[in-house]
Amino acid sequence: MLNQLQYSILFIFSLFVTTTTFAQNTTTITGKIVETNNGGPIEFATVLVGDPANQKPIVGTTTLQDGGFTLETTASEFYIEVSFIGFTTKRFDNPTIVDGKINLGTVTIAEDSQQLDEVVVEGEISQTVFKLDKRVFNVGADLSSTGASALEVLNNVPSVNVNIEGAVSLRGSQGVQMLINGKPSVIANEQGNALGTLTADMIERIEVITNPSAKYDAEGTSGIINIVLKKEEKKGLNGAVTLNTGVPNNHSLGLSLNRRTEKFNLFSQLGFGRRTFPSDEETENRNLEDGTYISSFGENDKNETFFNLILGTDYHINELNVITLSGNFAYEWEKENADAIFSTFDASNTLTDVFRRQELTEATNPKYSYELQYKKDFEGNEEQSLLLSATGNLFAKDQTSDFNNTTTIGTDDDTLQKSRTDFTQAEYTFKADYTHPWSEQFTLETGAQYQINDVENDFAISNFDGTNFIEDPNLTNVFEWTQKVLGIYGTTAYEGDKWGIKVGLRFEDTDVATLLQTTNVSNDKNYNNLFPSGHTSYKINDDLSLQAGYSKRIFRPRLWDLNPFFNIRNNFSISTGNADLQPEFTDSFEVTSIYKLGKASMNLGVFYRHTEDVVEDIVEFEDNVSISRPENVGISNTTGIEFNAKYIPANWISFTNDFNFSHFAREGDFEGSLFNFEGNQWSTRLTSKIKLPADIDLEFIGNYQSSYRTLLQEISENLFMDFGARKKILKGKAIVNLSIRDVFASRISESITDQPTYYLRDYSKRGRFVTLGISFGFGKGEAMEFSGQKRF
Template sequence: MKKIILLSLILGTILTAQAQFPAGGFGGGAKKSTVTGRITATILDSLTKKPIDYATVSLVNAKDSKSVNGGVTDEKGKLSLQNISPDSYKLMIGFMGYKTKSVAVTTTPAKPDVNLGTIYISSTANALADVQVQGTKAVIENKIDRMVYNAEADGTNAGGDATDVMRKVPMLSVDMNGNVQLRGGAVRVLINGKPSGTMASSVADALKMIPAEQIKSVEVITSPSAKYDAEGSGGIINIITKKSNAQGVSGTVNTSAGTRQNNGSFNLTAKTGRLSLNTAVGTNLSYAQNSRVVIVSNTQLNSGGFNNVTQDGFSKWSRNGLNGSLGVDYDFNAYNNISSNVKFNRFSNGGPGQSEFITNGVISQNINDMDMTFNNMDWNVDYKKTTKTEGEEFSISAQLSTGRTPQSFSNTFIAQGATTGNTLVASNTGKNNEYTAQTDYTYPFNKKTTLEVGAKGIFRNIKSQFDNSAQDFNYNQNVGSAYGVISFDLTKKMKLKGGLRAEYTQIDFNTQTSGIQKNDYFNLFPSVILSQALKGNATLKLSYNRRVQRPTQSYLNPFLNSSNPVSLSQGNPFLSPELSDNYELGYSTFIKGSVINASVFYRRTGGVIESSLTTLGNIPLTTYINVGTAQTYGFNIFGSYNPKPKWTLMSNFGLNTYGVTNNITGVSTGTYMNYNIFARSAYGFGKGFNFELFGVVNSPRRTYQGKTDALFFYGASFKKEVLNKKGSFGVNVLNPFNRDLHIQTVNNSVTATGSVFQSQNIYYPLRSFGVNFSYSFGKLKFTEKKKIKNDDIKQEQQQGGGGMGGVQN
């Protein structure tokens, strides 16, 4: 009955939206040509007549100077901007060491394609006859509503995985287990605009499955409009993988081998006429290396019991991942399109370990083994209809996501002097099924005013079976939502985009001890973005939005994970969602190929979810609670600069406060400062040779009960283009001077039953050396299709796998 009510709500919203536009919907209203074309040109040096490769080009509207498209020139100085609507524009061409040049261009429905021919730009110096102009492709794009990190242009990513890529994305911070935060807040991670069932189990493990060579770009959206699901107090991260929709056959092959892991990926697209097929497969195989863990815990109960334990040992885990996808896209005609995609992931990690325990002065040994597997399949079907009215669009999407996460572990305890011991075995099989239906409609009243409406239903079921017993945990979560967004111009240079999203959530679950529990709630999520175009291609933006964080399976599952017998963990099905209000003021500008993006923000979050250290008997137990209310202030500044045509410097600095006040006790943590720094230097030697260096620093991280040490990563790569620039060969290195990262986490908790202290020292093997090769064939032409986006549940922020302190190689 509940699902019927939700579906009725969604259907009613769709019919209401369509009823509002009887004349304009699907062809009504002012008719405008939907014909789009392209602008092409060749950029040359005015003196040497040599091509300017990687010159930055921005296409701005001639009336309001708003940027509508852009790109960089290739090695022959050629530029091609696709999908350009008929209008009057200015083409702004910039490159370090050259004067910025503006070229007027007009496209019409009768002549949508314009070839500007050869455009010469002149140097700011008097004589450059002997200078060989070469540069490096832009890694960062600064768009009005997001920042885009072009991972495929960063050679230091070769041989890594998605976790390595995320560490270099501006504004993001990643801990040693791969958990991601955006400006100190939790995020929702999408892949090609869609959720993934593997992400629902553990973001950290899911990111390790994706070879870096499969990633085209990463989009960071700090101020999502009401059209997006309200999930993610910090914002949304969208990982775009390498795909194409090209006429004929095209593809890429990537492979890498190293001392830490081996990656491989293959992408293939074939298109003929209206039909397009694409497929991809990737694998990630890491070597098992010893990760040392030293844990000291002291538990003192009010009843008089105590337990003092020191654990010193290692885990030797391997990690193997496989992912693939198959997609089909068909255009019935110029206005109707249907597409479908199936994606699967399989990821497993684990292995043996051994530890020595000193428990209240008594020495013993534990031999343990762990196996964690993640299997997931996502299948989506999307239909899109456009009309002769430019910008009008209607879409219906459906998605099925199924996931299985079997886990098992064993511990054999051997007393001092003995040769055999008792073995304890435990297992847990999690099942996650998710069904989604979504519809969206966009109607432009005119060039200045656009309305967007839509509705969505998500039906989730999480089941968990402990130790091969009967069903122990069954969790149902149904979310029905509807939104409306309107965009319009206040003045020629000032634009406003405002909206409201309504979400109704139904939850019921049962556990062995609590029986059936219910938790239904309704929320409204307003959003508004005000942008002002300034002189010199600069933009000022002020935004507000309200967001939510729902806990996922790893937060909720009450399964007691005793893979480490002196450090237990368990989910909490009674968690409430986080709610946050976000305010941001941002400034961005483009100056002769250089980019500056700066922002200040304030976020107030109620019901903050964090890990909590308590006790089970006299053994430390980590679970999750709503600790209280947090107020966060911060700023972020990113810059990219070319001191010479061959040389690109890039840096990002982010700083935010941390402080939580418990709503019941009134106890506050005080205010602490968190920061993250990223720096990159890339140099093009010419003839296809490129060298890059990078470094990442994450400050110590505070939590309600403790602190984690700072992290520092650094690396380098050298790449040479081969095979007529269709291929490349490179070498890379990560942390060459230190095998391990030594990270200490300290937690201290006082509860009603006693107190507990825990210090965890992890020595994580990170140093690696590797070689890589990539090859592209065919002619790539990328297009984007509308996909379902489920971004409404909180991802695991402390989940890095089980075992000894969650350490993984």
């Protein structure tokens, strides 16, 4: 098995070191580990030789199928420790050495009743524990002794998948909020690659939350993954260098450094590069009443040069108190070219007009973020904690666009247009969370959060009159958006041997203000809401457990849902915001199960969601121009299933499947028109991972997304495949990656609006992306196992 191979490599390496150390005596340790109850051998039990001075391991191994082991050390003073998941740990201090040998004989270890009180389902490598509102994946010695990266550990968690590029998905969706020790962190920010520098021996457990309780923001997400780090982290200098190149342009260089001492953990990351994102675009606007229509065919490419810097430190005041301060600065230079041909046809399908529209857009985007956090643990109870944090994110965009219309058929004059955007956005979040266990079964959580969003967008469109560019007053304004949300929550939980329950309540007060400065049009809103939650779990047997949950969620309109400005790249297909938009509210019910059957682990979930004030796009069509804006149109009821399975038939191959199906029914009206309809939507993803000789890993990911309809549109189906290959060299210190996204260039984005009086079609395709990367880890660092390609 793979674990035997890994520990054999560790043993060979340890043997090499000890046999080449001059003038040191070697002690050989042997024995056999068995269960106390039935005397059966325990395979993969961990045997460690440790230094009694600092309680740190010196060398280790795992037991074979018959429970036996052999271990060698050159240390003169040491202790021996035997452990296995779910069993008590046995330690031998100052063992007697006879003629350079120690024979422990048959060592019996008993089951740990405290651990067995938890609802446990064994995974193929470590173990998964069912808690009330989450699943907890405990990282055992089998992973933490191998030097695996955090991304490899995540890939062993049921329902979680990490592709070779490092994109993390939960039950097939990549809209996942990543936390480190229960809080947002620049380490887990998908805009950086720092997560890849965490190694398995730094991680204590990974918590997966699919239906968040009242403790978390009421804003909806696809789920939460929380990585809890051990207090005993690697000391010394850890680091990695990554170099990527690709077609189309995807060239980058990154450096990550991590320095740990007894009191400080200093981490940094530096990266810069250049990327290109080309795409093909098609649109069609057809007037079904008079038979005229306009079509466009074009292509554009977005070129981005970027620089990114992360700096941070953890200061351990003592064993119970730690302060974290970190910051991230990024700067992007954008240059985008678009070139499209617009053709007009009359009712007899005769071409009447043609013009070419060329665009050059340039922008600079500075980004800043910081976090200051304080965490206090309490002596005598590791579950009791106080967390205070303040985070800030600032983003700005200074953008200009030049448009040139050149008539090739027809009598229209050539025209020039300009647009400019001066945009700033600031987001600040202040949090306090307190957890207090009253006993082994009862726990209380409480806390508060205050979040501020402040945005200003100075936007203008100018037309050339033959001499000068004149701003269009109808399309020029300054838009301000401010949102302040105060949240207060409390939860209480009971966990017994087989059954548990957790209930909570969150209160949020929201203030929203919008203002169009030039025309002095304002729209202020204030609303406050209660968000209850409830979760329960029940252990049927050792291989099957059930979990049920309810939570109330909210979707608040964001800036681009409210902003009335629009991009004039295509003057015939316009999307704009709606400052009067109201929030959506969703009641979410979910029942999930986790089941282990031999070499397969399966998760099945059934959900129901009821949403009020559903936001849908409404289209106005006139003179072959479509204007789309979001509106609140009614209610939606969605019922669905989510299935995830991971099957490992052999240690060199594994399969993971994510399947999602939902049926939705919409009821509503807008301006006297009824909008009642039903529909289905489903998607599936099959991931195959193959381990070849010479440390080569292959990954094939097949994706299918069915067609589905919205209020007015039909979204086309998608079938595409991604491929990845990885080769470890220099004993895993260096990794070479090959990534091919959309292997057959079949992934598209297409929407069709077919109404009695008009027909619209929007189509785009980005094509194939190929990236080759190499990463090298130094010190105690591990190579980062992904290409660093930008997320889409």
